[in-house]
Amino acid sequence: MLQNTYKIVGGKIITPYRIIDQGTLLITGDKIAQISEGDIHAPGAIEIDARGNYVSPGFIDIHIHGGGGHDFMDGNETAFLKIAETHARFGTTAMVPTTLTSTREELLNTLDIYKEADKKNTMGAKFIGMHLEGPYFSPDQRGAQDPRFIRNPDPKEYEAIIAHSDVIKRWSAAPELPGAIPFGRYLKSKGIIAAIAHTDAIYEETLEAFENGYTLATHLYSCMSGVTRRNAYRYAGVIESAYLIDEMDVEIIADGIHLPAALLQLVYKIKGTVKTALITDAMRGAGMPPGDSILGNIATGMKVIVEDGVAKLPDRSAFAGSVATTDRLVRNMVQMAHVPLTEAIKMISTTPARIMGIQDSTGSLIEGKQADVVIFDENIDIRMTMVNGHIVYTKP
Structure with a gap:
């Protein structure tokens, strides 16, 4: 042999x-x-x-920004390769590199670097396409995304970006924005997953979005609406909508900090393993010691501090990203949320493979x-x- x-x-x-x-x-x-x-x-x-x-089966991370001191927005091949190598140490065998809200030029450069790095990636988790997170977000739900670059969907822009590169596999946006519904339809026509993120949408807007291609909720609970009041009337938000729409997939940052044990249990109880993917949403601090760090591009990104197993804004007023690794996600689902090991493994392998459309080639141990x-x-x-x-x- x-x-x-x-x-x-x-x-x-x-x-x-x-x-x-x-x-x-x-x-x-x-x-x-x-x-x-x-x-x-x-x-x-x-x-x-x-x-x-x-x-x-290997762990599949469909939402990740960095690790090992590098970020995919750093603008070089080394960052891609080192991130892939870093997370392979923690069980990740496939990943979807994810961008941050940025200039169009920076975004296109990152897409170009992906293709070159992919050819050289032999010692780390493999790349299975790019995830564009932004820039079409609600300013009020931007989280740590740079507000300078947040804008509404523009067909001239997004059609040109998609025409520029064939590596885009998912794109996260706020569906309540002007132009977001045609944007979702366009993504669907191109075979790209439209995901709901950084949004203040209510149920009616979320349902319309789902009907027009938005099939995935990006980091459920984080930077999205829950029950809200408008003129004394209550409206269900995206969180409740994700539960009500049985067919909608969700992903969760199961680092044990972004979501406590009770919410991990609730997601598992309602959405189950078939519709829930575990993600790290990790920034460059993953796999690194605590201390000062940068979210996004190493030269122009936002200063953050990594402590207590999470990245925070310098004033500690909000989280600024996860430093989780995929082994930690599985461990937390088993030890904190009391999910059976076999079910937790499906949430980090079988389900993300199905969401990304690669279930016929990976995601489970089958001949x-x-x-x-x-x-x-x-x-x-x-x-x-x-x-x-x-x-x-x-x-x-």
Whole structure:
């Protein structure tokens, strides 16, 4: 057999249907060749002993800005590659690099850099398309997004951006803005996921948005409307709408800080694993020690401070981004929200793969799918990360 044939033995293999204790996972090239309860005869295969740990599908992060001291908005290939390598250490095997609200020139440059970095990315989590977060947001729900660049959807602008690059896979916007509904329809016509974010929409506006392509709620609860009053009358916001619209997908920052345990439990109870994806929404401080940091471009971004496991504005009046890694998301869902491990794994693998439309090639341990595999212990500490059958990280 070829050198790139691996046989993982002695682990608890997490399949979409069950956990196979002491099972065997055979990987040939970049694909899963076979899964068995017993041994698999594979002469010449490189044997990896999982030592009783879990063998899981790789973690897929569909909303991430940075890590390891770098941000995708830094304007260079090194940032992309170092972020991918950093998060692979924590179990991420695929990611959707995400922008921040910026100038059009900076945005186009980031899209161009993505394509070049993607060709060189051999030692980190693979890239599965870009996510544009902004600039079409409600100013009142901007969070840490730069208010200088927030604006309404302009077809001349967004059509030109989409024509410029074919790597855009999702775009987050506030659906109540003038022009946002035609924008959603245009995204849908191009096969791009329209997501609701940084918004003050009420239920009626959210429902109209859903009917016109907005199928995903970006970081549920964060920077979006809940129940509001207008002239003494109550209106359901985006949060309630996401629960009411059964077909709407949601993503949550399960760092244990943006959402406390009770809200993690509520999302799981109502939306379930099939409609909920776990995301890091991580900025450059992920995988780094606490201290001063920058949100966005290293030269022009906003100064923030990383402490208590989260990024904050310097005056500590609000959060300014997450520093989570995907292993932490799974750990929190299991230990804080008391979600069964197999269900938490679906929320970080199967569901995000389905949302991004790549479920036929990755997101679960099934014969014929890409060999995106992680091995972790009872505390969800990562022991090994494999991307497309290539080992990119092993714990020293």
